[in-house]
Amino acid sequence: MSLALEARGLAKRYGPIRALEAVDLDVAEGELVGLLGPNGAGKSTLVKIAVGLARATAGAVSVCGFPAGSAEAKTRLGYLAELFRFPGWCTADELLTLHQRLAGSGGGGAERSDLLELVGLSSASSRRIDAMSKGMQQRLGIAQALVGGPSLLLLDEPTSALDPAGRRTIRQLLEHLKQRGVSVLLNSHLLSEIELVCDRVAILLDGRLVAQGSPTELARPRGVEIETDVGVQLYRSAGRAEVPRLVAGLVSSGRRVYGVRVLTSTLEEVYLETVGQGAE
C-alpha cells in the first residue's frame, strides 16, 4: 500500500516545550484520517511539519515518498491552515488564479469554476474576499487547497467557521475526494464529523500518539440493552456474542422481548476516556 503521508519518530521542540515526541503516523492513498487531540496536543505542529512550514527536531516526514518541505512534496499537497487569511483586495477567482500559477497548475478557468462549484461559491467568483463572510472564506480556502489536484490534502480545522449546512457541504466534498483517491488528514475538534467521514482516527496527547484505529476499532463495548414487557434491562458486561443467550434466557423465563441494542462507546466517549475528561 503506497503512503500519501508517512511520519516516523517525529519530534518537535520549541525551546523547553515538547510539541511532538516519537510520532509515527501513516495516511494511505485514498484514506481519510482524522487527527484529534486537546488544544496544544501538537496537531497543528504535525501538519505544519508535513507541509514544510516548520522543521522537525527529530524524525522524518514524507509526502508521497518525498521529504516534507521539498518542492516535489509541495506539488503533491494542498493545505488549509487553522488561522489563515487571504488578501482582501483579491476576488475569489483572482486568488485561485494566483495559486494556480504558484502550484504550476494548467487547469485554467475550468478548474477554477469546478473548484468554486465544489465548495458552493460559484456565484461569488468575482466577489472581493473582504466582502465575504468567514464561512465563505473558509470554503474558498478549501477550494484553494484543491488547486492543482493534490494527492494529499491537509486541513487544519476546516469547518470551524461554517454553519451546519456548510459543514455538510464540506463533509460531502471530503467523501467525494475520497472516491477520487485523494488522501486527507483532517484536524478537527468536531468529533461527530470525524466519526462520520474518517476511515481512521489518530489521537494526540501532549505530543504523543496515544491511540489510532478506525472509529469501530476504537469503540469499546458498553453492554447490551434489552427492552422487555417489564421495561428496559441493561447488561453492562455483556457484548454482542451474548445476545442470543440473554434473549433465550428471558424468553424461557416468560418475558416478552421487544428490542435489543448492543451498546458501544461513541468517538466522543473514546476521545474523552483517552485524553482525560478535563483535558480541554
Added chain:
Amino acid sequence: MSSVVTVVRYALQESIRRRMLHVVLVLTGAFLLLFWLGTSSLVANSSGFVPPIDVDRETLVGSTLLGLAMFATLFLGSVLSVFLTLNAVRGDAERGLLQPLVVRPIGRATYLAARFLAAASVAAVYVLAVYASTVLIVRVEVGWWPDRIVSPGLELAAAVAVVAVLSLLGSVFLSSTANGVAVFMLFGAGLVGGLLGQIGEALGSDTLRSIGRNSARLLPFEALYQDGLHRLTIETTGLTEFVVELGPFGGAQAGGPWLWPWTVAYVVAAGAVAIAAFRRRDL
C-alpha cells in the same frame, strides 16, 4: 522564474489595489508642484542677489535646490521601499497571509528575492522619475544643468534598493511596526552620520569625517546619496566650489571606486542573511 514573476506581480497588484501607489502618486504630484512653486518664487525673489565675484549664481542656486530635492526624493523613495517590504515575512505570517503562499512549490529564497525585486524596482523607478522631474524643474527655473545628470539618479535608485533589502531583512525577525520603526531609525542614523561627515569636511574635523565614513560603510544608502550630491557639482571649481561646499547640501563626500562593488556586496550579503534566517524560521 515563473514563480518570481508571479510573486512580483502579486506584490505589485497588492500595492496598486490597496491604493498605496495612488496615495504615493498624488502626494508626489503635490511635492513636485510645491518644489516648482518654491523654486520659481526663489528665483523671482532672489533676482537682486549678487554673488561674490567668480561665484556662478546658477550653479550655487541650482545645486542647492537640487540637493534639497535629492534629499526629499531619497526620503520619499525610502518610505515607499519600507512600506512595500516591512511586513513581507513575520508581519504577513502573523496575519496568516504568508503560509498559503509558501506551502506552494516555490522556494523561500525565491519568495524573498521576488519581494525584493518588486519593492526595489517600484521604488527605483519612482525615485528616477521624481529626480528627473526635479532636474527639469531646476533647469527650467534656474537655467542650470548639474555636472552629472544620470549618475546621481542611479545612485538614488540604488540607495532605495539598499533600504528595501534592510527592510526585508528586518521583516524576517520583527513584526511590521517594530520593523518600520527600526528601518526608519537606521535611515535617520545614516543621514545624521552623513551630515556629521559633511560638517567634519567643512570644519576639518577628522573625528567627524571618520563618523561619516563609517556610517556610510555600514549604511551604504547614505554613501550613495552623498556621492550623488557630490556628482552634481563634480566639475565645479574655484570660489564657486568653495561656496557650494559651505551650503546645506555641499561638502558631500565622493564614494570612491569601491562604492558600487560594496553596495552590490552589501545587498547580496543582507539578502543572503535574510534568506538563511527565513529558511530556518518556523511559520
